[in-house]
Amino acid sequence: MIQLVVLDMAxxxxxxxxxxxxxxxxxxxxxxxxxxxDQVQEAGAGKEKSQAIRDVLALDGCPHSDDEVAAIFGDxxxxxxxxxxxLDVKEQPGxxxxxxxxxQHGIKVVLNTGYDRATAENLVAKIGWTVGKEIDGLVTASxxxxxxxxxxxxxxxMQQTGVESRQSVVKIGDSAIxxxxxxxxxxxxxxxVTTGAQTELQLKSAEPTHIVDSLGEMCDLVIAATx
Numbered sequence: 755m756i757q758l759v760v761l762d763m764a765x766x767x768x769x770x771x772x773x774x775x776x777x778x779x780x781x782x783x784x785x786x787x788x789x790x791x792d793q794v795q796e797a798g799a800g801k802e803k804s805q806a807i808r809d810v811l812a813l814d815g816c817p818h819s820d821d822e823v824a825a826i827f828g829d830x831x832x833x834x835x836x837x838x839x840x841l842d843v844k845e846q847p848g849x850x851x852x853x854x855x856x857x858q859h860g861i862k863v864v865l866n867t868g869y870d871r872a873t874a875e876n877l878v879a880k881i882g883w884t885v886g887k888e889i890d891g892l893v894t895a896s897x898x899x900x901x902x903x904x905x906x907x908x909x910x911x912m913q914q915t916g917v918e919s920r921q922s923v924v925k926i927g928d929s930a931i932x933x934x935x936x937x938x939x940x941x942x943x944x945x946x947v948t949t950g951a952q953t954e955l956q957l958k959s960a961e962p963t964h965i966v967d968s969l970g971e972m973c974d975l976v977i978a979a980t981x
Contacts, residue, residue: 756861756942756980758917760893760908762800762927763867765950767969768877769844773837774869775951778803781830782810785822789813799951800929802868802901803830834873843880846949852973853888859977864891864911871896890915902931905939926972928952933960943979945972 761767764774772795779794789810797813798806804827811818811826853863867874871894883889891914898906908925917923924943925936928950936944937960946957946965957965966972 755922756924756976757919757922758862758864758912758915759856759924759926759976760864760866760911760936760941761925761969762929762932762950763865763869763874763877765799765846765928766926766932766947767846767849767865768881769846769949770838770841770877772951773841774803774834775799777830777834777837778806778810781826781833782807784829785826787811787814795951796956800868800902800927800931800935802895803827803870805901806868838873838876838880843877845881845883846969848968848970848973850883850888852969855973856976859980861976861980862890862915862917863888864893864915865889866893866907866911868895868901870894903934903938905935908935908939908941924976926966926969928957930956930960933957933962937961943976945975947972 764770775795778798779791782789793813794810797809804823807826808823856863874892874894885892891911893907893911895901898910900906920940921942923941925941926945926947928947929952933944933946944962946962948954948967954965964975
């Protein structure tokens with residue numbers, strides 16, 4: 755029986771016009787590179803953002819120092835803070851409704867993200883969600899030792915909500931690394947959703963249980979699995 759759904763933020767539950775990966779690209783290319791947006795999203799989607807930068811840089815086949823990655827990451831954080839100060843952040847269609855529907859069936863809801871805590875909390879506050887009301891928890895990349903695709907964030911979500919059985923957990927995200935995270939955490943179900951960074955074909959490469967086009971579709975499948 756499903757007890758917990760762990761949902762990614764940007765592209766899955768939060769509609770921020772893909773600003774994070776546009777900003778990753780802007781920061782990397784400002785350092786003298788010329789990566790495309792598709793390359794950035796293919797290599798970096800869903801990851802802790804300094805790791806995303808490192809993996810995008812690795813596409814050129816040359817070694818890159820920790821100092822270079824740190825400098826680009828610092829620039830990224832400044833650019834992202836400026837972007838979010840004026841951005842009209844919205845929830846993905848049906849997010850709040852889906853959270854409520856899951857709660858009605860006794861299923862807990864936790865958001866997890868490759869953002870750091872300060873950025874994630876800012877997004878949640880802009881939308882108007884509150885831990886203990888719309889959501890039951892928020893786990894960020896800065897809360898754990900190992901980011902995606904390691905299972906640390908999902909396991910922390912389980913600890914926070916008192917869920918013991920890994921098979922009773924569902925993970926949904928808009929990138930292959932979200933699905934890999936769920937599989938590494940031994941979740942009972944994993945979902946790819948087509949509302950964000952990666953295509954259906956890219957999501958299929960991670961072999962999720964289901965691919966859906968909306969949170970509402972995911973919600974119905976999860977609730978059906980509890981019956």
